[in-house]
Amino acid sequence: MPAPYGAGSLVYIRGRQATRIVTRMSPASFFCRSIALSKLFYMLNHLVAIEDTELQKTQKFIYAWGHDIGNLISSLRGSHGALNDSELSSEAASWVDTIGMICHQLEEVNMNIRMFSQTGRSSYFGKYRISEIVEPIVGIYQKIAEKDISIVLNNKCTLDYIETDKLKLTHILSNLIVNAVKFSPPNSDVAINISDAGPHIKFEVTDNGIGIPLDKFDDIFRPYVRLNKDYRGTGLGLAICKQNVDDLRGSISVYSIQNQQTTFTVLLPI
Helix, strand or coil: CCCCCCCCEEEEEECCEEEEEECCCCHHHHHHHHHHHHHHHHHHHHHHHHHHHHHHHHHHHHHHHHHHHHHHHHHHHHHHHHHHCCCCCHHHHHHHHHHHHHHHHHHHHHHHHHHHHHHCCCCCEEEEEHHHHHHHHHHHHHHHCCCCCEEEEEECCCCCEEEEEHHHHHHHHHHHHHHHHHCCCCCCEEEEEEEEECCEEEEEEEECCCCCCHHHCCHHHCCCCCCCCCCCCCCCHHHHHHHHHHHCCCEEEEEEECCCEEEEEEEEEC
């Protein structure tokens, strides 16, 4: 009959069987190690408490930020309404419409930030008409595009709707269009092509700008990477874009020929 388990043994229990592992540990050593483990657990619990406190601080900051930004958006929306009720030239009215679309996007961004501070969720999927997402984006950036660049939309997709997070898809396309305009030569076109791709919808943004070196294709999706210091930017746009594509369960790739053409392709599930 085996000896009873003592302070010098560790017991490993599996099912109804217990296996004794003799450790040759004296009671004093066992006691010291138990105290050390207790201290370790205390430190870990303390770190978790600190992390929870910092998380609460972050959530409070986000909520306060969302509240203050919301007030500014409301003021902007009020000013937009006053302009909309005024007698304006056709060109001025067009600009007011653009401001209205930007206000709407800001409201959606702010709403998602406040929802995230309350629920911890960062994605909100719904069924949206593709044209209702893409056309306002093209309209806004065509209005503010510099260098006489034309943004051309070619929607050949046979599907009218997509199941997605509208705000994240808006951010993805906006970022790609802004980059395409930034790196394009004057008096050129930026093309946005939408088409079917099996179980996916394919979004392509193409420009005829400076291009990307082949050995930098992977680097451009890393945070703070800037390939050309002659152009303003933080190096975060494509990294956030890639994260949003991942959140939408899609993929993003790039094809480029230096000084000729660059195409970013986003595939999203239907």
